[in-house]
Amino acid sequence: MIYVKVVDGEASVFPYDLRQLRADNPNTSFPKEISTEMLEGYGVFPVVENRPECDPYVQTLSAGTPVLRDGQWQVDYTAANIPEAEAEEAIRNTRHEMLYATDWMALSDVTMSDEMKSYRQALRDIPEQEGFPYSVIWPTKP
Numbered sequence: 276m277i278y279v280k281v282v283d284g285e286a287s288v289f290p291y292d293l294r295q296l297r298a299d300n301p302n303t304s305f306p307k308e309i310s311t312e313m314l315e316g317y318g319v320f321p322v323v324e325n326r327p328e329c330d331p332y333v334q335t336l337s338a339g340t341p342v343l344r345d346g347q348w349q350v351d352y353t354a355a356n357i358p359e360a361e362a363e364e365a366i367r368n369t370r371h372e373m374l375y376a377t378d379w380m381a382l383s384d385v386t387m388s389d390e391m392k393s394y395r396q397a398l399r400d401i402p403e404q405e406g407f408p409y410s411v412i413w414p415t416k417p
Contacts, residue, residue, distance in 0.1 A: 325350065
């Protein structure tokens with residue numbers, strides 16, 4: 276669970292966690308499980324996270340400031356593309372790992388299926404896809 280510390284109706288510290296609450300109140304003995312009511316007494320509220328779809332290979336998420344909306348503290352996230360050179364490297368590294376995981380099937384004493392041959396070729400063709408590196412359609416491993 277992620278929390279926000281609220282002072283005078285405004286988000287003061289975000290993200291805020293229970294370890295920080297205990298450190299901020301060293302003379303208070305908190306129970307192992309702290310109730311929502313007790314947290315609210317210290318101005319600490321759970322936050323609903325509104326995360327957009329994000330490709331973790333080529334995008335990062337950044338949190339905005341929590342706001343009180345519909346009776347709940349909520350935070351909206353924004354997805355942003357990483358620089359193109361970094362995105363290309365991330366996609367190529369992932370592709371190489373996927374190829375490496377199937378390299379044993381290309382040994383001379385193993386007969387590779389046509390489906391596996393197509394899969395491996397599709398992996399090698401990823402840099403040729405339109406939209407590379409930000410829009411990649413990953414092949415399904417047979």
